[in-house]
Amino acid sequence: MFRTPAPVPTRDRITRSSRRAVVMLIVVVGSAGAFSALSGVLRPGALYVVAAISATTVPVAWYWKRTWRRWDSLAPFFVFYADVGIATVLFSFRSPWDALPGTVLLILVALFGVVFADERLLRAHIAFTVLVILVLAGLSIGAADPMLLLARTVCILGATATPFLVQLHIAYLRDQVSTSRRDALTGLLNRRGLDSAILQIQQARTADLTMGVALIHADIEDVDTRLGRATTKEAITELTAALREHAPGALIARLRDDEFVCVFLGGGARVAEDLDSLRDEVESLRLRSASTPLTCTTARAHLSDSATRMVVMGRLIASASLARYSDTLEGDERRPEYDHLVDLLAAGGPTIVFQPVVRVDDQRVVGYEALSRFPAGHGSPQTWFADAAAAGMQIPLELAAVQRAVLASHHLEPDAFLAINVSATTITASDLTRLLLPLATQRRVVVEITEHDLVRDYHQLTLALDDLRAAGLSISVDDVGAGHSGLRQLVEIKPDVIKLDASIVRGLDHDRLRRAAAKALTDFARDIGAECIYEGIETDAELHAARTLGATMVQGFLLGRPTAVPTAVTPDVGRTA
Incomplete structure (x- = not known):
């Protein structure tokens, strides 16, 4: 039977690309050191030091490729290793003027820090980079035309702003993504945002994890017909504030104009208690802006180790929705x-x-x-x-x-x-x-x-x-x-x-x-x-x-009509239906 390979998740693709990029960075730094050692521009006796430092990039690259899951915790050690190694090679040059362009390698390390290091470490690294640039520029006075030295120094110093520009761009992209996952009127998650939030939740103990959903429905159409769109917006805003107050530990989303959902994750007893409490609060809630019926139906399920949270959430939302429709078929409202x-x-x-x-x-x-x-x-x-x-x-x-x-x-x-x-x-x-x-x-x-x-x-x-x-x-x-x-x-x-x-x-x-x-x-x-x-x-x-x-x-009928108890006899395909 043909099986289509499952698509590689986006997170895995990003991780693989990041791993390759870091290994490539280490190789570039090591190659630059090796070429410097072979160029003949180093101070007497520095050849062996630079060669030894360049040689360490091979096992470091191999180690980082194998331990990529611990990058966040090992990032400070890598930045320290790179700073010491690059600075040692730069100050091994006979001419600081020749070494000055090599400070660009420190800026590459800063780009690594944007992704994997915290803000304090990144700023400390940039400060170290600026210090190295200024020291090499000071030592180069008299070795080159002053204006040319000033131009080179200013260009390299300007490049140190690149990591901060990348940070601003990342923040902008995150804001755009966040906006696309939020409901414009209420600021709550939309369905896409809820899906993403569920995927990002990491639980250490999945064996004892329960997911519960509370589906809240408001008769907004009736309010809109009677009181107009402005009042409808007020009612939605008021309901949103009430849900945030009564479900502080839940993921809250607006699925449709008149439908909201609160998703709880945790222990089974706690989730059941939260669902019951929220249902009681919603059913007793009276909106000040407009009189509208509010219904709250709930559903919950235990998540096994292999459960897909997205699939379970979809089923629970559908179950809660079905419960609401089923209630309308009871008693006097039954059609x-x-x-x-x-x-x-x-x-x-x-x-x-x-x-x-x-x-x-x-x-x-x-x-x-x-x-x-x-x-x-x-x-x-x-x-x-x-x-x-x-x-x-x-x-x-x-x-x-x-x-x-x-x-x-x-x-x-x-x-x-x-x-x-x-x-x-x-x-x-x-x-x-x-x-x-x-x-x-x-x-x-x-x-x-x-x-x-x-x-x-x-x-x-x-x-x-x-x-x-x-x-x-x-x-x-x-x-x-x-x-x-x-x-x-x-x-x-x-x-x-x-x-x-x-x-x-x-x-x-x-x-x-x-x-x-x-x-x-x-x-x-x-x-x-x-x-x-x-x-x-x-x-x-x-x-x-x-x-x-x-x-x-x-x-088709030529080959056999539908029957309650079919037989295993091969159909007579020579007879027309």
Whole structure:
């Protein structure tokens, strides 16, 4: 099975580049000393001293390459070593005038200090550099034209400001990044900023770490309609101040106009206490600027050593959001148009049928797709899922279908894979690994990302998919060519399987445009090492066209209709549907 290598995290790339840069700096300093020793411009007897100092750069470079994780703690020793070595070589020259340009090496060391040393060490190094420059310039009086000496000295002294200019630029970039991760109105983190903050948190004891989220929702739309935008801003500002007061130890973010989240990290008992306290405070809070209902729902989960904090946070936020929607379906606020969804979930979810997937080469059944079937009277499966999304019940409905498919799959041949349809929303918000891992130990499981909803956060989705891949599951993009399954989704998800939608496959044998589209997608799948399934095959001519274009597998009524208990009999592909 093709596996796309995981991208190297940005932090690792920066670390590698920094390590190379420091090693290169050491090599440059050592080479300069070696060339000076061979130039014949040193004082009598200084040749061996300079040669010895230059030789030390080899083991130092090797040591720093091996101990790069301790750079911050070892930076003072490196700066001291570099200052002593460079100064010794510079004062070994017969002519201070010839040695003066070599002080540039001390400025290079200062650039190292900008990244790895603290402010006091950096300033001490710059002061030492200025002192060396002035001493060499003073010793050069009479050895060169005074104006030329002054010009060279001023230029080199001016270069010592470079580290401080770099510091200012770094501060500017950090401010720009910080601004892009903050909500403009409240100053709180936005979703991107919250993601970054979670990634930066380093905990020494991950084995006893719990993450909890409190999702706060304000009916801002009602305030805006009744009292206007100015009052709405006042209400948001007041709510922001209240959250900062009542959740001082939490990461607070504004996810949407009317939705805020507080993320707690710590021991399980402490997080539970913080969540309960905040929920009580929010639900009893009355804003002075406007009367608006405030709801607070919570969720928490234990973080194992291998847990990805970003994925867990996404699932907890979705769980808290689901709890809020579920509350609106209780009691007097329950909407009767969603009764069929509530009744279906109470009964355990939809019925599952299986449609065979056939390998093109030998026309053998190699897998099945699990499909949901619903009671008559409320439309197609797409209508049921759309209603569930509108009611805030999409995730429980899809998970019920997954559980039903897992239970019913024991009828299938053990060597046949099982493809299960799940939306991007459910993948990011639920623990599919826990549901599917037992089945994945028995057969190949393919998670098909459906086009039920638009993918709005590819970063969260790819993190969740990485978890599924790590558990041994394959990833497929379903309905390519229809709905939201576009080229960006293929590029971002890097699927193991690509399924061409029936709208492209149907009429493939005589429609030149469909044939061209299918060929392009099939070639794309081959280039990235993915398998390609043509669905919707209904005639022998379409099957022949799919085989000609290079389809790996095919699916459709010609090859087998969805049934509750499929058989292992090879379909009769000579019969039209």
